[in-house]
Amino acid sequence: MDRFVFLTLDGLSRGAVYAAFALALVLIWRAARIVNFAQGAMAVATAYFAYSVAAATGSYWLGFLAALVAGLLLGAVVDLAVMRFVDHSSPLNPVIVALGLVLLIQAVLGMVYGNEFLPAEAPLSRAALTVGGLAVLSPYDLFAFAAVGVVVVALAWTFTRTPVGLRMRAAAFAPEVSRLLGVNVSGMLTLGWALASGVGALAGMLVIPTELGLHPHAMDLVFVAAFTGAVVGGLDSPPGAVVGGLLVGLLLSYVSGYAGSDLTALAVLLLLLAVLLVRPAGLFAPAVARRV
Amino acid sequence: MSSDDLLLVRGLEAGYGAAPVLHAVDLSVPRGTIAAVVGANGAGKTTLLRTLSGMLRPTAGRIALAGEDLRGIPVEQLVRRGMAHVPEGRGVVGELTVDENLRLGGLWRRDRADAARALDEVYQLFTPLARRRRHLGHQLSGGERQMLALGRALVGRPRLLLLDEPSLGLAPRVVAQIMALLRQLRDSTGLTVLLVEQNVRSALSVADQGVVMALGRVVTATPAAELRDDDDLRHAYLGF
Numbered sequence: 278m279d280r281f282v283f284l285t286l287d288g289l290s291r292g293a294v295y296a297a298f299a300l301a302l303v304l305i306w307r308a309a310r311i312v313n314f315a316q317g318a319m320a321v322a323t324a325y326f327a328y329s330v331a332a333a334t335g336s337y338w339l340g341f342l343a344a345l346v347a348g349l350l351l352g353a354v355v356d357l358a359v360m361r362f363v364d365h366s367s368p369l370n371p372v373i374v375a376l377g378l379v380l381l382i383q384a385v386l387g388m389v390y391g392n393e394f395l396p397a398e399a400p401l402s403r404a405a406l407t408v409g410g411l412a413v414l415s416p417y418d419l420f421a422f423a424a425v426g427v428v429v430v431a432l433a434w435t436f437t438r439t440p441v442g443l444r445m446r447a448a449a450f451a452p453e454v455s456r457l458l459g460v461n462v463s464g465m466l467t468l469g470w471a472l473a474s475g476v477g478a479l480a481g482m483l484v485i486p487t488e489l490g491l492h493p494h495a496m497d498l499v500f501v502a503a504f505t506g507a508v509v510g511g512l513d514s515p516p517g518a519v520v521g522g523l524l525v526g527l528l529l530s531y532v533s534g535y536a537g538s539d540l541t542a543l544a545v546l547l548l549l550l551a552v553l554l555v556r557p558a559g560l561f562a563p564a565v566a567r568r569v
Numbered sequence: 570m571s572s573d574d575l576l577l578v579r580g581l582e583a584g585y586g587a588a589p590v591l592h593a594v595d596l597s598v599p600r601g602t603i604a605a606v607v608g609a610n611g612a613g614k615t616t617l618l619r620t621l622s623g624m625l626r627p628t629a630g631r632i633a634l635a636g637e638d639l640r641g642i643p644v645e646q647l648v649r650r651g652m653a654h655v656p657e658g659r660g661v662v663g664e665l666t667v668d669e670n671l672r673l674g675g676l677w678r679r680d681r682a683d684a685a686r687a688l689d690e691v692y693q694l695f696t697p698l699a700r701r702r703r704h705l706g707h708q709l710s711g712g713e714r715q716m717l718a719l720g721r722a723l724v725g726r727p728r729l730l731l732l733d734e735p736s737l738g739l740a741p742r743v744v745a746q747i748m749a750l751l752r753q754l755r756d757s758t759g760l761t762v763l764l765v766e767q768n769v770r771s772a773l774s775v776a777d778q779g780v781v782m783a784l785g786r787v788v789t790a791t792p793a794a795e796l797r798d799d800d801d802l803r804h805a806y807l808g809f
Contacts, residue, residue, distance in 0.1 A: 440676050447662055447673050454660035457622060458721070459648035459677030 279411055284534040285527065290418040291487075292526020293425040298480040298503035299510065299518035300429065301473040306512045308449045308469035311360060311371040312504070315378035317496030319355065319474055320481030322382050323347040325390055325491055327482060328397060337400040344478045352474025356467045383493040392493060399486035421483045428476055429519055436515070445469055498542070502529065505549045511559020520561065524548075575600045575729055575761045576621070581630035583620040589628065590616040592785045598729075598778070603755055603762040605776035605793060607769045607807065613785040614765040615657055618731050621763070622654035623647050634729065648677055651728030655735070659718035663707030667698055670706055670717055674724035684724065691720040694750070712743040719747070723754075729761045736768040744768065748775040769807055773797045781806045 298316070305313045313319075323344045331340030359378060363371045401416040414422075436442035447455040448465035456462050484499050485491060506525040510517025525545065532544040552559065578596040582589055590613045598604045606614050619625040621632060623644040632639045634650055642650070653674075662670055671691060675684035692699040695716040701709065709717060715735055722730055732751075736744040752775050754760040766772035773779055779796035781789045789796075789806055796802055803809065 440672075443665075443669055443673060444676060447665060447669075450664045451660065451662045453624065454656065454662060455673070456644040457624070457648065457654045457656065457660070458673050458725070459645050460673070461645055 280534065283405075283412055284530045286414050286418075287534075288527035288530025289523060290414055290421055290526070291484075291530060292506075292523035293422050294480050294484045294522075295499070295503045295506045295526050296519040296522025297425045297428060297476055297483070298499060299507035299522040300432070300515055301477040301480065302504060302507045303510075303512055303515050303518040304432075304469055304473035304476070306507075307515075308445070308466055308473075309356075309360065309371075310365070311363070311375065312512070313473070314372060314375040314500075315355065315382065316474070316477045317481075317500035318379045318382035318386075318493070319351055320348070320477040321485075321491070321493060321496050322386060323351060323474075323478035324397070324481045324485050324495070325386055327478075328395070328491060337398070341400070341482055344482045345475055348475040348478025349471040351478075352470040352472070353467050355474065356470035360470070361463075361466075386493040390491070390493075394489050395491040397486045397490045403487070417486070424479060424483060428479060432472070432476070433515070441465075441468070501542075502526075502545055505545050505552075508549060509552050509560060511561040514559060514561035517559055517561030521559070573599045575635055576763065577631075577633040577636075578621070579631045581617075581620060581627055581632065583616060583625050583627045583630075585616075585625075590785050591620065591627075594630070594782075594785075594787050596780060596787060596790065598761055598763055600728075600761055601755060601759040602777040603751060603764060603775055604778040604780055604790075605769075605772035606763065606765045606780045606782055607767075607772055608782035608788075610767070611784075612782040614782055615733055616785075617782070618654060618656075618733050618763070618765055622652060622731055624654075645677075648725055648727075652731065653722035653725055653727035653729070654731040655718045655722050655733060657733040657737070659714050661706040661709070661714045661717050661721075663705060665706055666703055667706065667709070667717060668702040671698070671721050671724055674721035678725065683726070687724045687726055691723050694723075695720050711738045712740065715739060715743070715747065719750075727760070729763065732762060732764045734765060734767060736766060736771060741771075744771050748772075751775055769809075 301316055302313060305311055326347045327340040327344035330343040331337050334340070355378065359374065360371065363374050365371065399417045401420050403415045403417045405412040405415050407413070436446060444460045445465045445468060448460050448462040452462045481496055485495050488495065502525050503522060506522035507518045508521070509524055510519070510521030525548065528544055528548055529541045533541045574597040576596065576598040578594055581594040582591055584590040594617060606617065608614055616625065620627050623639070623642065634652060637650065639647065665673070671688055675687055678684040697713055698716055698720060701713065706714070706717065719735070735747050748771050751762055751764070755762065764772055764776065773793045773796055776793035779791055779793040780787055791802070796806070
């Protein structure tokens with residue numbers, strides 16, 4: 278029972294990061310109909326930048342802030358300089374362009390920082406606290422939970438309660454009508470990319486210290502897990518992305534705890550396969566079909 | 570040409586790709602009047618509206634709103650100059666609630682207080698919408714969607730309202746209500762309307778000016794009453 282509680286809490290804290298990353302994927306999918314395969318590489322780039330800033334200033338938290346700002350800017354740049362020019366006549370085009378961006382970013386990071394793992398220190402202790410003799414979450418896990426929670430709530434509030442959120446949703450659902458109503462649709466798209474990339478940068482900063490460290494490919498497996506989470510929840514549903522990300526985190530934790538960590542990648546793929554076979558639109562698909 | 574024309578169009582040409590649809594279209598709509606553009610399917614009526622609201626770039630000609638040349642002004646800026654376009658199929662955003670759709674119509678306005686007032690007025694004008702504020706756009710009936718699209722345009726307090734086929738798919742009683750509302754808005758607020766309609770009778774019943782289009786040209790523009798009451802004229806241009 279203790280082990281189950283531990284694995285559940287561990288899965289949820291890992292899942293929180295996947296949830297944030299899945300949310301970033303969903304934001305771009307909703308706004309631009311692009312699955313941003315480059316999101317992992319973009320997040321890694323901001324994390325390298327963050328650790329450079331941290332090394333130069335001696336403050337992890339300045340580096341953390343730098344990652345978020347760099348994430349926002351990088352998202353806007355990727356939209357304005359690359360994705361804006363992608364021809365959408367074939368759904369494969371944006372995928373190929375995004376994969377090209379992955380190669381480019383990873384190659385540049387390799388040239389600048391090398392292809393070795395660099396240490397990435399966590400700012401807080403990763404030793405689990407014990408409550409009533411039971412090992413539970415570490416201070417760092419709690420920090421990751423809180424950071425993701427704050428971002429999710431802030432995004433939900435922005436999208437549903439503010440004028441700019443209404444503009445962003447309208448621009449995504451009905452670009453032509455939105456322009457007629459005075460919405461700067463292309464600006465909203467860039468803002469969407471910036472926000473998504475900022476959330477991706479946050480997820481990268483949170484997850485990299487818990488794994489092997491900084492490496493151009495550090496986010497590859499996180500991307501697969503988060504993408505699965507996004508598909509489980511339904512690519513069109515932000516709440517679905519959060520729940521899907523948490524579910525994938527739990528699944529990975531149980532599989533690695535009870536069946537061995539070798540099987541986690543397989544388990545993620547099986548989950549993806551099962552959802553695509555049984556409910557391809559995801560668990561949180563809207564009841565009514567889009568594109569009326 | 571009179572300085573009282575809110576909308577003035579001269580020699581307008583536009584089309585899709587290499588195929589021109591509009592040929593040398595001239596049009597003038599005086600302030601505070603309703604002009605009905607009628608004509609067969611494919612006459613270029615919708616293309617005319619899309620070109621006026623900037624969604625389609627003209628290849629030649631001039632569009633002036635209250636004397637200002639609209640060339641090169643982006644679509645999203647036109648609403649700030651007082652032009653509201655309710656597109657064919659109405660353009661209600663199905664994924665947003667009634668209230669969100671309506672608020673979207675006033676988001677561009679700096680005068681937040683008046684935008685809120687305009688929203689209240691629209692709810693008073695269209696009471697069925699007030700009862701369904703929290704419903705999603707795609708849950709509404711055809712008539713409610715038309716009210717929503719029209720109401721959303723009115724939240725922006727436009728000077729010129731471009732309406733594409735407001736009667737499409739609606740019961741005659743609802744069509745009559747909408748036409749009566751346009752007349753009422755014209756008389757009470759001085760709204761100028763350019764209405765594109767297949768439903769010639771109901772459009773001419775409310776319009777001041779009747780503009781007949783055929784094959785991308787304006788074949789005649791006369792007082793609507795003449796087009797309505799002169800059997801020869803009506804027969805020649807409209808075939809009934």
